[in-house]
Amino acid sequence: MRNKKPAAVVAVAVLGSLALAACGGGGPTAAGGKLSDGKVVIGLLNDQSGVYKDLSGPNSKVAIQMAIDDYKAKYGAKAVAKTIEIVTADHQNKPDIANTKAQEMYDRQNADIILDVPTSSAALAVATVAKAKKKLFIDITAGTTELTGKSCNKYTYAWAYDTAMLAKGTGAAVVRNGGKSWSIVYPDYAFGQSMNKSFTEAVTGAGGTVQQSIATPFPNDNFATFITKAASTTPQVIGIMAAGGDLINFVKQYNQAGMQSKAQLAVGLMFITDIHSLGVDQFAGTTFTEPWYWNFDAQNKAWADRFQAKTGTRPTFAHAGNYSAALNYLEAVQAAGTDDADAVRKQLDGKKINDIFLRNGQIRSDHRVVHDVYLAKVKTKAQVTEPWDYEKIVQTIPAADAFEPVSAACKM
């Protein structure tokens, strides 16, 4: 019997660990999807630990909760969704993790909708999952135009911005303000290439010229040679299409090279958190396009005050966007009387919206939400009156002009 002992030990160990794992929720998926018994589950999938943590991150949950509270306050006893839960997951800006987590949220946690999802590759992965599972997905924080182009589908919405809007805003406006000759520096991957294309079109369309388009490796932390190359044709404007950490690297080295006085810096994609992390001074005078700014008017500021009371910091456009998307989703559920995805999306399609996030907003046929956007200029340190008060809104770009028309590539 001694022969069996080690085997017995092993068998017990294995079965023991299986038992421990048993809270993992295995088993076949119930067919036909679940009608969540009067419970609405909102999934928040974003970056909770990486570069976009401050942009949306855990505070977006607070924003969504604010939306839930406002919805309940408005409808009280007549609310269709009496129990509303939020589930969250961290996709670490990786499309493979986003893909897995989205499936888990829809299947394992019965999410009826997923919100947020920064990073274009992750957003595209989630859109594919949403289509396969026939459940809703509203993207707030990723910028790829493909979400409403080649990869569009009935269940996916793009709520806040896209790269074409950024190009039309920043590119055209800067040209109109006198910055006619450009050198564009862009990271050589899908996002960077599409930004380069959009900006080139916008700049030349507004009457400017693009002297050079310089591709850089991605990711990259050493831009010195590219800055030299860009400056060599003495353009009036240098457009940088890098984002996140690469953008910070670029700006640091750009300033280090003494370029601030030589050319205007236009940034393709920038967030208020980038200004915060590098410091206002290094970005002073830079122009970029914002989907929403907390200190734009009294209405925004009031919401920002509510947000600050709960989180201790000011909201970014992503927080406001999550609030708006969640609230409008709940309103659609209310109108449809159910959380069934197909019924709810019929309520959303074509809807006109005016709330704290969207001004003159409308959900278009390609599920792109068009709305007013803002051309912002970064203040100098002296002009900043309180933390996060970094932007001066130079111009409001109306909804009709801000976005590209519906793409022929989108076939729902």
Place this chain on the structure above:
Amino acid sequence: MSAFVQYTVQGLAAGGFYALAALGLAVIFGVLGVVNFSHGACYMLGAVAAAVLLDVLHVHFWVALAIVPILLFLVGVLMERLLIRWLLRLDPLYNFLLTFGLSLILVDVVKRRYGVSGLPYERPAGMAGQLHIGGIGLPTYSVFVCLFSLLICGVVWLLLTKTRVGMIVRASTEDADRTRALGINVGRWVTPVFGFGIALAGLAGVMAAPFRAITADMGSNFVIILFAVVVIGGLGSILGAVVAGFLVGLVEAYGQAYAPTFAQVAIFVLMAGVVLFRPAGLFGRDESA
């Protein structure tokens, strides 16, 4: 032509970081036989330390340049005493794996504490703008990095050739057993040498702070390039590490300027080529591995 000079200076500046850090890596490998995977994380710690010192204690760049390497020296000593020394008797692959695990921990600790958005850092006083040499505008800081790293490499070279410690390090790098047979207590120098190697990585980190985004991940790809550098220079060759560091910086700069698509991969092609056809690297001796 002036563009070429600018690229060269930039390449030498980037190479300076590589050379300093690679020098540390080579010294550690030479004396301990450890391939330190956490060298990139230590570079990152140097930059983060500089940023934190500035933020909390208002210590400026020039002072940080002196203090941070000392701090990293202590970190290195701790690492060696607590972790590395237990595996020195075994195949070097174990310490390679240990330091890999260590780098995961270090990066994550920094991420938890400081996030990944990057820490702000100042432009060092007196380093803004450009120098005009021979009619060509060169960023002042790049020139400084070039010259300073060359200076430090020179100082280390003097230490290695003119002092007793240095002689022990060099002898031990060539043949530890014979050095010991001559009655020299090599073991006594193991900890300080490791600390010194880490301090060099930290120094590179401080110098990178004004120049590069200070993020928890900044060392991760840096260490892979460092491996390429020491392999090209010759694992265990101290001179090789320095020369290869500057060389790789130049390859990167010229590659980016003239053939950006291939710049990223050129270094690895070079690395593979060296391992295959001249495994001792440019300056190493052929260890029939």
Place this chain on the structure above:
Amino acid sequence: MTQHVNNTSETPGTPHTPDTADVAPQPAGSRRGPLRWIMAAVGLVATLALPWFVYPPVAMDIAAWALFAISVDLLLGYTGLLSFGHAAFWGSSSYVTGLIAIHWGVPFPIAILGGMLFAMAIAVPIGYLSVRRTGIYFAMVTLAFAQMVYFVANQLSGLTGGENGLQAIPISFFGIAPVETDPFFFYFAAIGLILLGIWAAWRIVHSPFGRVLVAIRENPARARALGYDVDRYKIIVFVLSAGLAGLAGGVFAISHGFTSLEELDWTTSGKVVLITVLGGIGTLWGGPLGAAIVVTLEDRLTSSGFEGTGIILGSIFVVIVLLFRHGIWGTVRDLLQRRMEPRHDRGD
């Protein structure tokens, strides 16, 4: 490599006990025989039961990483070669599998076969060049080649999708709907391929070829002196190992319906080495054990919102390398053997 401070070079994978456990010749009527069958049976039961207890896509991940780790162990534990670029085979196979599935719509085992063959094909030149070096040099050169593969995949973004990854890889299985739509049934359809891979590894290890590998690990000069073409053996096991990694990568791609550059990144190569060492080098059970721990741990930690997966994994890894060099399975096995041997000596 020259000895440095004080070296009795213990190569990774050498067990403490004089009898090199899994690969020693079996005396007739050995008590190890029934033990091994019992363990295999338990393993099989655990494998088949897994998707009942664990979310099926995660169960599939565990199985795929287990095979991937076994492929690395073939090189590291049995031949003494640390590959730090094995993601090149796992990742490239995942892309080729995906592309075949998308463009030709064949049943997924065929797509996976295609991916596996591609991985083996690129392993031939890479292996041929890499085996000229050993130890840390081998690790470095495999790393360099993996970076090159990553670069090529990124450049061919029209084909691979670049940063966005390869999306919407379909599952096609002779029209059997439950397999094609429900991850639970897909697991049972795909696990056969994984088990096939594990069986192949087992056969390689417990064969004369496998014993030559161990001889090469212990003393290459002696093996050469005995007339074995050491380099040729190394290349063969390298290609076989790449094939198994490719098999695992193909299953991974179909299971997720998606693959990305992440699967070619050096951090993926690092992760599989971590899993292998954690489970136990030089044991075949180490791979599945390590994979189960790491995949489940990561799944739990990221779902719970805990920040610091790297700290946990890194710490576990450091502890294992320092204290339990033979990994969890290796250490358990050593303990059990030590308990069993004195009794054996007493003639029971």
